[in-house]
Amino acid sequence: MDLIRVLIAILLPPLGVFLQVGIGKHFWINILLTLLGYIPGIVHAVWVIAKK
Numbered sequence: 001m002d003l004i005r006v007l008i009a010i011l012l013p014p015l016g017v018f019l020q021v022g023i024g025k026h027f028w029i030n031i032l033l034t035l036l037g038y039i040p041g042i043v044h045a046v047w048v049i050a051k052k
Contacts, residue, residue: 005019005020006046009042009045009049010042010045013030013033013034013038013042013044014027014041014045016048017030017044017048017049020048021048021052026044026048029044030044030045
C-alpha cells in the first residue's frame with residue numbers, strides 16, 4: 001500500500017499526504033510547498049509517507 005501512496009505522492013503530492021494523514025497540518029504544509037514548487041511538495045509528501 002505504501003508503494004501506491006508514494007506513486008500518488010509523485011504525481012499529486014497533496015493527495016498522497018491526504019491519503020496518509022488526512023486533512024491536517026501536514027496536508028496544508030504540502031499544499032503550500034506544492035504551490036511554491038512541485039519538487040518540494042514531492043519531497044515533503046514522500047517524507048510524510050515514509051515517516052508513518
